[in-house]
Amino acid sequence: MFENFNKYNGDWYSFLDADYCDRKTFKVVEQKYSLNLNLNIRDEDVLYFRLEEFKEFLSGSKTCGPKDCDLTILEGKDIYQIEIKDRSDCSKVVEGAKKQLESGDDLLRFILWFVDPEKMCGLKNIKSKHAILFVRQRDTLERGYNPKEENGCVKLYRTIDKQQKMGTFNLRKIMETIKGIQY
Structure with missing residues (x-):
């Protein structure tokens, strides 16, 4: 499904x-914090x-065009x-x-066309699952995702250690929460 991506530099x-x-750990580094997102791979690429x-x-520029979302994950026919x-x-x-999530969808459509103009990697009629992950820095860590759905977007809340400005989250659990609430 994603073999056409191999034509391009994987950076x-x-x-x-x-x-x-x-299993894979992704790092997201932002100005105020950094996150490690652990993903257990299932049956699909x-x-x-x-x-x-x-x-x-x-x-050549990360800031060209409209603002977009922070993470795009394609797993089989699911898009997050x-x-x-x-x-x-x-x-x-x-x-x-x-x-930003809507701009991310527009840019994703372009990428799929760019990589595979004929089939768009089998995802021509994309319908992404949108989520906003709110991160708060605290001295004590709260547990639970407390998801809320609002106008087609899932809102999740997590805390990270205030001193370290870093958090580690289970990306699979986040994806399952989004999928369970939406669509």
Whole structure:
């Protein structure tokens, strides 16, 4: 399904073959925090990338074009677009984050066409599952995802250690939560 990606430099994406890979940790480094996202691979291949890295591959700049979402995950026919935001300004950023997720869908359609103009990797009629992952820095870590669905977007809340400014999350659990609530 994703074999056409092999034609391009793999610096902007990661392909995880279900036959050879059982677990992968992705790092997301932002100005205020960094996250390790652990993903257990199931029966289907996974393609993961940050849209800003594709923009840099294509144009030389991560900031060209509209703002986009932080993570794009393709697993079989499922597409996850995830935007990560600081929870301290959670009420102010929801509409902007939704626009970023929609821009991510537009850019993903272009990427699929760019990589496979005829079949778009079998994902011509994409319908992404959108989520905003709010991250808050605290002295004590809270447990639970507390998901909430709002206007076609799942909102998840997690905390990270305030001193280390780093968190480790189970990406599979996040994806299952999104899939269970939406669509």
